[in-house]
Amino acid sequence: MRVEHLELEGVLLFVPTPSHDDRGLFTRTFDAAIAAEHGLDHTAFVQDSQSRSRLGTIRGMHGRSGRGEAKLVRAAHGAVLDLLVDARPGSPTFGSHVTVRLDDVSFAHLYVPPGILHGYQALTEHADVCYRIDREHDPAEDLAVRYDDPDLALPWPLPVTAISERDRSAGSWKELRSILSA
Secondary structure: OEEEEOOOOOOEEEEOOOEEEOOEEEOOOOOHHHHHHOOOOHHHOOEEEEEEEEOOOEEEEEEEOOOOOOEEEEEEEOEEEEEEEEOOOOOOOOOOEEEEEEEOOOOOEEEEOOOEEEEEEEOOOEEEEEEEEOOOOOHHHEEEEOOOOOOOOOOOOOOOOOOOHHHHOOEOHHHHHHHHHO
């Protein structure tokens, strides 16, 4: 398994090496020892979730206040463009974003550290995304920024076909920055 350090500090991409034969394929999608070599405690994850989205659907941009939330994200079926925004005040990449394609071909896992806003857009007819999260969900700590905030200018590749009312009515990046700096 190869581990890539992405442009935002602490964001990691775990890329397994599938073995193909006449039956299909086999791949290890997670390895605790490799995660530990990169500072991740796999026992810290307490909740698994899965979502299914239609082509063009956007989910995000979400984060957590307080201690934040770390997660491992992968596409179990189909493909998504995963998008991360650094919302950690004091970070040298604060306000910067990075995109990663997650799909059921590469089987890559994306590690999202606390303080990063997360969202994605489905690139295939159906996309199943699995999350392993290090904290139980507390709606009182939810943070969100509009997916189309002009200050962030996030590069969504497809027209939006579906988005929740919560995501459509999320606040601006400017509003979140003022909350984070308070």
